Amino acid sequence: MTCASYLSLQGVGMQFGGTAVALDSISLNIAEREFITIVGPSGCGKSTLLYLIGGFLQPTTGGVTLRGKPIIGPSPDRGIVFQRYSLFPWLTVRRNISFGLEELGISRAERDRIVAEHVRLVHLEGCEDRYPRELSGGMQQRVALAQTLVCRPEILLMDEPFGALDAQTRRILQDEMRRLWLRDTKTVLFVTHDVEEAVVLGTRIVVMSTRPGRIKEVIERDFDIADGDEFEANPRFAALKLRIWHSIKEEVEAVRA
Amino acid sequence: MKFMPLLLLAVLWQTASMTGLLPATVLPPFSSVVAALVSLVTSGEIFPHTAASFLRAGAGLLLAVIFGTALGLAMARVRAIQRSIEPILLSIYPVPKPALIPLFMVWLGIGDVSKIAVIALSCLVPVVISTFNGARAVDDILLWSARARGTAEHRLLWRVVLPAALPQIATGVRTAIAIALIVMVSSEFISAEHGLGYLIFSYGGVGADDAMLAVVLYLTAIGFLIDRAYVAGLRRLLAWHAFAH
Amino acid sequence: MLPACAGCWLGMPSRTETNRNILQQVLPLGTLLLVWELVARAGVVNPYVFPPVSAIVMQWASLFGNGSIFAPLGATVWRALAGLGAAVIIGAPLGMLMGRARWAQWFFEPLFSFFFPLPKIALIPLYVHLFGLFSFSKVMLIFTDCIFPIVIFTYHGARGVSPIYPWSAQARGTSHLRMFWRVVFPLSLDSLYDGIQVAVVVAVLVAVVSEMIAGGGGLGYAMMLAFRYGDVRSAFAFLVTISLVGFFLYKVVQLLRERLLFWHVTET
Numbered sequence: 001m002t003c004a005s006y007l008s009l010q011g012v013g014m015q016f017g018g019t020a021v022a023l024d025s026i027s028l029n030i031a032e033r034e035f036i037t038i039v040g041p042s043g044c045g046k047s048t049l050l051y052l053i054g055g056f057l058q059p060t061t062g063g064v065t066l067r068g069k070p071i072i073g074p075s076p077d078r079g080i081v082f083q084r085y086s087l088f089p090w091l092t093v094r095r096n097i098s099f100g101l102e103e104l105g106i107s108r109a110e111r112d113r114i115v116a117e118h119v120r121l122v123h124l125e126g127c128e129d130r131y132p133r134e135l136s137g138g139m140q141q142r143v144a145l146a147q148t149l150v151c152r153p154e155i156l157l158m159d160e161p162f163g164a165l166d167a168q169t170r171r172i173l174q175d176e177m178r179r180l181w182l183r184d185t186k187t188v189l190f191v192t193h194d195v196e197e198a199v200v201l202g203t204r205i206v207v208m209s210t211r212p213g214r215i216k217e218v219i220e221r222d223f224d225i226a227d228g229d230e231f232e233a234n235p236r237f238a239a240l241k242l243r244i245w246h247s248i249k250e251e252v253e254a255v256r257a
Numbered sequence: 258m259k260f261m262p263l264l265l266l267a268v269l270w271q272t273a274s275m276t277g278l279l280p281a282t283v284l285p286p287f288s289s290v291v292a293a294l295v296s297l298v299t300s301g302e303i304f305p306h307t308a309a310s311f312l313r314a315g316a317g318l319l320l321a322v323i324f325g326t327a328l329g330l331a332m333a334r335v336r337a338i339q340r341s342i343e344p345i346l347l348s349i350y351p352v353p354k355p356a357l358i359p360l361f362m363v364w365l366g367i368g369d370v371s372k373i374a375v376i377a378l379s380c381l382v383p384v385v386i387s388t389f390n391g392a393r394a395v396d397d398i399l400l401w402s403a404r405a406r407g408t409a410e411h412r413l414l415w416r417v418v419l420p421a422a423l424p425q426i427a428t429g430v431r432t433a434i435a436i437a438l439i440v441m442v443s444s445e446f447i448s449a450e451h452g453l454g455y456l457i458f459s460y461g462g463v464g465a466d467d468a469m470l471a472v473v474l475y476l477t478a479i480g481f482l483i484d485r486a487y488v489a490g491l492r493r494l495l496a497w498h499a500f501a502h
Numbered sequence: 503m504l505p506a507c508a509g510c511w512l513g514m515p516s517r518t519e520t521n522r523n524i525l526q527q528v529l530p531l532g533t534l535l536l537v538w539e540l541v542a543r544a545g546v547v548n549p550y551v552f553p554p555v556s557a558i559v560m561q562w563a564s565l566f567g568n569g570s571i572f573a574p575l576g577a578t579v580w581r582a583l584a585g586l587g588a589a590v591i592i593g594a595p596l597g598m599l600m601g602r603a604r605w606a607q608w609f610f611e612p613l614f615s616f617f618f619p620l621p622k623i624a625l626i627p628l629y630v631h632l633f634g635l636f637s638f639s640k641v642m643l644i645f646t647d648c649i650f651p652i653v654i655f656t657y658h659g660a661r662g663v664s665p666i667y668p669w670s671a672q673a674r675g676t677s678h679l680r681m682f683w684r685v686v687f688p689l690s691l692d693s694l695y696d697g698i699q700v701a702v703v704v705a706v707l708v709a710v711v712s713e714m715i716a717g718g719g720g721l722g723y724a725m726m727l728a729f730r731y732g733d734v735r736s737a738f739a740f741l742v743t744i745s746l747v748g749f750f751l752y753k754v755v756q757l758l759r760e761r762l763l764f765w766h767v768t769e770t
Contacts, residue, residue: 344529351745355711442624
């Protein structure tokens with residue numbers, strides 16, 4: 001067991017505009033190569049949490065450290081995939097993916113090679129010269145993923161990346177996400193509102209409560225998700241799903257009361 | 258063809274003239290206007306004036322676009338600049354720009370400089386406003402995304418804000434082009450020695466109505482073609498944008 | 503949701519939208535005028551060419567005082583309104599017709615499209631020839647210039663009227679004319695008013711410019727005359743008046759919108 005945590009949040013709180021407390025005393029230690037999924041009811045601040053780790057926001061209390069050093073701003077080491085509309089509309093798929101590379105002063109040939117590799121990785125061969133406007137939601141998210149991965153981030157932040165997609169596309173992309181992760185294991189923080197997605201993808205699942213956003217519980221998925229669709233039949237899978245869903249339901253009802 | 262009605266109008270005009278419904282003292286026949294135009298073009302007489310007019314307008318427009326874009330971006334980036342410039346722009350806005358022509362002539366003489374200056378000032382306002390609005394409307398996600406891919410803050414303007422704001426800037430420039438033409442002609446009416454406005458004014462002054470109308474027609478056609486060419490050019494440059502359809 | 507970071511490009515701390523107090527709006531302009539005043543008085547520039555703000559204001563006041571401003575002011579305003587009115591009377595029905603009748607659209611749209619980019623100012627010599635040097639030619643030019651936005655806005659407004667309305671009226675046996683009057687017309691008024699707001703500014707501009715070039719009284723002519731006599735202060739005063747007239751008329755039209763269109767039906 002490592003003593004110093006890889007990615008650590010200590011007493012992180014986030015307050016907007018003086019009164020709205022989005023997050024309250026979040027403490028979490030994340031080790032390398034974990035796939036953490038974060039679920040919770042709407043408005044629980046899960047995206048805010050992600051942006052804090054990404055360095056887009058600064059916490060009002062507490063701090064986030066990576067390898068012991070505080071996070072002060074965005075960086076390609078912590079790549080982020082947003083839910084939608086994050087591609088640069090004036091660039092083709094190819095240019096979108098190579099965007100991060102262009103800042104690094106790599107040669108044209110090398111860039112092309114890396115881009116081609118990632119286009120293959122996300123199964124978008126043939127679409128390199130299309131504009132985002134011409135792509136379906138699922139394809140756009142694949143581009144977004146490739147765009148993030150070319151920068152070789154050590155941490156991958158994903159903000160409900162499949163949330164805007166239809167169920168079938170979502171399922172397909174989930175499978176691909178798992179495949180990618182198994183192949184090239186990074187640390188992933190994956191925010192979702194879909195409980196099943198959280199269980200399928202995450203090795204550790206963080207359940208959040210709402211108003212203010214706090215960590216309600218952190219559950220380890222202590223069984224493996226088999227390839228293919230057999231995991232659906234696994235009773236432990238169903239049990240875990242139910243447990244988490246109940247946990248969230250409590251929160252939703254508590255707020256309504 | 259879509260422009261059949263124009264042809265019809267010309268036919269109507271010609272018929273009215275030929276049947277005497279439209280006396281030549283009121284309006285010359287369409288045919289003589291066309292003849293005058295042909296002679297102006299074949300003699301080459303119209304070209305130096307075309308060049309004079311459009312060089313002025315072009316220079317003014319170019320200045321307005323360069324400074325206007327820069328100013329609009331600065332206003333979008335630095336609140337203080339926005340707060341100080343915006344009221345000034347808003348007070349220039351209701352001034353009919355051609356009314357500034359004699360003032361500029363008092364300040365800068367009657368030559369090209371004053372004309373270019375008025376045109377530049379007139380075109381500045383729509384460019385600044387559209388650039389400002391375009392820059393402000395840039396989705397934060399794009400800025401965050403660029404930062405997360407390693408773009409340094411000072412590069413954001415060039416890599417994200419400008420391309421994202423381009424459609425809106427382009428729309429502002431289209432308005433500016435129309436304004437440039439209006440101010441160009443007005444300034445040439447007031448005082449000029451070359452230019453299409455000058456030609457119209459002097460032909461009108463000596464009663465050479467067919468030549469005058471020929472130049473008016475010529476100007477109309479050029480204005481139309483410029484606008485069409487601009488829109489077509491925009492469609493290609495901004496093919497990625499929704500309005501390319 | 504991403505917190506708003508209005509216009510800061512990640513370089514400045516997020517701030518909520520500025521509260522527009524009057525001081526903030528007036529200060530930059532006030533400073534500019536102050537600088538102008540000081541520069542003009544410092545003798546750095548020729549006072550003829552660059553009179554101090556105070557002198558302009560005083561001249562402006564005296565023009566009102568001795569009443570010499572009222573005739574040109576009245577002339578310009580009445581011409582602008584007459585031309586605008588004519589444009590509305592002819593342009594609005596035309597636009598609506600174009601919006602609903604295929605043949606009208608086919609015939610008129612290319613005409614308006616083609617002549618739109620022409621600076622109608624170029625027609626001043628023609629109009630002077632046809633209509634004389636005084637108000638009529640100017641009103642005609644204003645009419646010509648204003649009819650474009652009126653027709654275009656009304657046309658698009660009438661075109662945008664969902665076909666459901668006329669169809670349901672037709673099903674109830676309403677005649678074409680009645681249908682037009684009771685259905686299409688009210689729904690197009692909104693767009694027409696947008697066109698009027700644009701056209702009123704154009705009207706003042708064209709009135710002034712045509713006066714500058716063709717004479718015949720009015721603020722534009724008065725301003726040109728002042729320049730010719732070297733009375734730059736009066737010229738400035740006229741310029742300011744011109745701008746205020748345009749601004750004022752625009753605001754009036756804008757404010758009247760609520761009153762005049764209070765009964766208008768909002769589409770689905």
